[in-house]
Amino acid sequence: MTGGIMTTRKTVVDRSGKFDYTLKKQGGGPGQYARVIGQLEACDELFIFENRVVGGAIPSKFISACEQGFRDAANSGILAGYPVIGVKVILESGDYHPVDSNDYAFRFAANQAFYQALETSDPVIIEPVMLLTVEVPSKFIGVVQSDLLSLRAVLTGLEYVDNSVILVSQVPLAQMFGYATRLRSLCSGGGQFSMSFSHYQPVPKAVEQKLIAGASK
Structure with missing residues (x-):
């Protein structure tokens, strides 16, 4: 990474x-x-x-x-x-x-x-969003793509190279902890990824409410 x-x-x-x-x-x-x-x-x-x-x-x-x-x-x-x-x-x-x-x-x-x-002044929590590039064997594209969507990722690119596929997406950094282990499990060790900071964006309201509720405990 x-x-x-x-x-x-x-x-x-x-x-x-x-x-x-x-x-x-x-x-x-x-x-x-x-x-x-x-x-x-x-x-x-x-x-x-x-x-x-x-x-x-x-x-x-x-x-x-x-x-x-x-x-x-x-x-x-x-x-x-x-x-x-x-x-x-x-x-x-x-x-x-x-x-x-x-x-x-x-x-x-x-x-x-x-x-x-x-x-x-209507304060809003914003979170860092990462530019994520994932390369996996093409047979795993379905399970990897579905998993990314579950992490609140927004897919922005898809490219087939030989027997592999490269997925490019934007995903909140908070969702990426432990992703290396997660990807290995999904692809039987056959996937790799890299990521870099992209931008900040407001967290979804449902997420914001959970963060506030958790902080008040």
Whole structure:
């Protein structure tokens, strides 16, 4: 099997989402206060943070804590724990308290604000899809093709070469673990394959629901 880009499932957003989150804790000891306002939207890079705060609504010394809070949330994800990629966070405004505001408060507020915005931005789990080439003796084409379809593969090419057949397909990486053993069993040891990374695509809704349900247990 040739090497490919070994990637994992991720989360992306379909549309922009707004956030306005306030952390306000007061008790017998020191309080915690921070407010962050802004939005997130899809972008072509893994993660972008843009600071648009003006007028000292959030003191500059707390901006880096806000960015870290957003990054923490993006790395943790919201759907089954898969990290969020391709997202731009725009911090537009906020509020602070001269005594109760600190780095921790703004980092926590930003973290929760990210999740708040994701609730309205239609997050979707995407998965890596591999370009798979399988070569088997022609007498095994039926059983191998049926097996590929059971793995959610999309067949894109078929070529006969002497007594062998080459099948080309796109198949989710999650379905490929243990495929070498599987193919040997199907072809009595007479098959071989190679694969490389092709692209990402949204997982089917039924699969997504199972992933979320499994992560919540």
